[in-house]
Amino acid sequence: MxxxxxxxxxxxxxxxxxxxxxxxxxxxxxxxxxxxxxxxxxxxxxxxxxxxxxxxxxxxxxxxxxxxxxxxxxxxxxxxxxxxxxxxxxxxxxxxxxxxxxxxxxxxxxxxxxxxxxxxxxxxxxxxxxxxxxxxxxxxxxxxxxxxxxxxxxxxxxxxxxxxxxxxxxxxxxxxxxxxxxxxxxxxxxxxxxxxxxxxxxxxxxKKDDDAINGRTLGVDLGIKYPAYVCLNDDTFIRQHIGESLELSKQREQFRNRRKRLQQQLKNVKGGKGREKKLAALDKVAVCERNFVKTYNHTISKRIIDFAKKNKCEFINLEQLTKDGFDNIILSNWSYYELQNMIKYKADREGIKVRYVNPAYTSQKCSKCGYIDKENRPTQEKFKCIKCGFELNADHNAAINISRLEE
Ligand SMILES: [Zn+2]
Incomplete structure (x- = not known):
């Protein structure tokens, strides 16, 4: 030490x-x-x-x-x-x-x-x-x-x-x-x-300076089944999913239920002390939920950075977020902007450069032959190229594509 x-x-x-x-x-x-x-x-x-x-x-x-x-x-x-x-x-x-x-x-x-x-x-x-x-x-x-x-x-x-x-x-x-x-x-x-x-x-x-491997890039796909799926550009077998979206949505549903219950109870109290108490409890739920998400984002971002460090990455590629880029309920609820910020400053600390790449077609493009088609995606979870027949987990395929983009 x-x-x-x-x-x-x-x-x-x-x-x-x-x-x-x-x-x-x-x-x-x-x-x-x-x-x-x-x-x-x-x-x-x-x-x-x-x-x-x-x-x-x-x-x-x-x-x-x-x-x-x-x-x-x-x-x-x-x-x-x-x-x-x-x-x-x-x-x-x-x-x-x-x-x-x-x-x-x-x-x-x-x-x-x-x-x-x-x-x-x-x-x-x-x-x-x-x-x-x-x-x-x-x-x-x-x-x-x-x-x-x-x-x-x-x-x-x-x-x-x-x-x-x-x-x-x-x-x-x-x-x-x-x-x-x-x-x-x-x-x-x-x-x-x-x-x-x-x-x-x-x-x-x-911190000790471990040397990064020139040009090695970690692609980060903000996924459906997993909050994040990461993969290297030059050795696509090295990959990992980070977190489980299910645990996240379960936890958030609990918050939602607590909120609903309190709102119901709020309708039944006339005013005064009882009402104040319920309002305070409602505030508390909001704070707890925000903190939960923040802690969750800290965990996810830390694991992404640890993975990049362990594999000596020079770059981390993140998807350029657009306002209407995410239609998935889990994704839009989950404060991705905050997650990206956390990844960015933690990467800065480690001397890893973050690039924001255009995520267009990353989910439809075959990471083996490059063929782009909506039909390549028979289900949310599965990728199957209709041209070359290449099959892979859809998040993994997208993460490979993201890792290979340079702008
Ligand atoms: Zn293909």
Whole structure:
């Protein structure tokens, strides 16, 4: 196992969740006060180091400087008059930061007058340890992400569903929640429009680069019997169906029935609390169903990418979706657009290129001799070429054709 990491910082918009408005305001104030305390602490600690440096004739190897540096710790008296936020671990973060900044100032020419001593601004983001940020979903049936922090503060991550990075960000945060990505030292601040922002530092394990085979393409057919059928362009025997449409339609029918039942019951209640309860239950069903489909799409897309990776594909060919391209009930219900997006960003991560190809005739064309005819498709599931007699599972045949298209 390699232990190489890529460090990346993501900006997240946060709000504090607390039904009690007074408490909520106190919590916002707690962040501002802690930020102020940190600002005082940073500048005090830095001036202590600087004074020792100047008093020892700019000799960082002198006993005076070394001693001063050593004494800069949590119990340092310089912090006595500052009120730090409970649980923020601010003193040790300040000491670390100041020592680090001082060392880099020395390295970068402080002694030669090419650098000034760092002066920390009032707006310097409030540092927090990664371990103090505890990410989770709000509850099982929700895609809202919350972060528990110190002093019983709970943040909600604000991500617009219409945000073009929505899926990618949710995917990243999901990996934070399941522990795949580690959270490093991060910071919190208020931006110019007074919005709370988290600079989230993430340690992302680096992936090994397996070399793709030149031109090898995975064709993905969004099928009837199976949600997806995949096949290689240069070795068509290597193929796989992904998922079962039956399990999907069964599950969705259950949601449909639950909805129907609730709607029936809704007709029978007059109003007030009972009605509100039923409406809330109906909302909950909708959220659960959306989450179910999303999880399903995550599973399917992950399996497609895993298959492409295992077989060292350079490309993945997806069908160009058209508005009226799918008349099949299962297909139109199942959010294919979302599935394609998931495949795309997961492929991007792995360095696999996605091509959107024109799916016209892919189900009627013989993958052996190229003959195109509607009659080649005696049933939904079966492909039989009326010219050369070639027979194959219809989804497999279509996936082969898709894998061979280049635009
Ligand atoms: Zn044929």
């Amino acid at each position: 390699g232990s190489k990491f890529m460090i990346t910082v993501r900006k997240l918009k946060l709000t504090i969740i607390n039904d009690d408005e007074t408490k909520r305001n106190e919590q916002y104030k707690f962040i501002r006060d802690s930020q102020y305390a940190q600002y005082q602490g940073l500048n005090l600690a830095m001036s202590v180091l600087t004074n020792a440096y100047l008093s020892s004739n700019r000799d960082i190897k002198s006993d005076l400087f070394k001693e001063t540096q050593k004494n800069l710790k949590n119990s340092s008296h310089i912090f006595d008059d500052i009120t730090f936020g409970k649980g923020t671990d601010n003193k040790s973060l300040i000491n670390q930061k100041v020592k680090k900044d001082f060392n880099s100032a020395i390295k970068n020419g402080l002694a030669r007058g090419e650098r000034n001593i760092t002066n920390y601004k009032r707006t310097f983001p409030l540092m927090t340890r990664g371990t103090a940020l505890k990410f989770s979903y709000k509850d099982d049936c929700s895609d809202e992400i919350i972060i528990k922090w110190v002093n019983k503060i709970v943040f909600k991550v604000v991500i617009g569903r219409k945000d073009k990075n929505y899926l990618e960000l949710m995917h990243t945060l999901n990996k934070v929640i399941n522990g795949e990505y580690k959270v490093g030292q991060s910071s919190i601040y208020f931006d110019k429009s007074n919005k709370l922002i988290l600079n989230l530092t993430l340690y992302i394990p680096e």
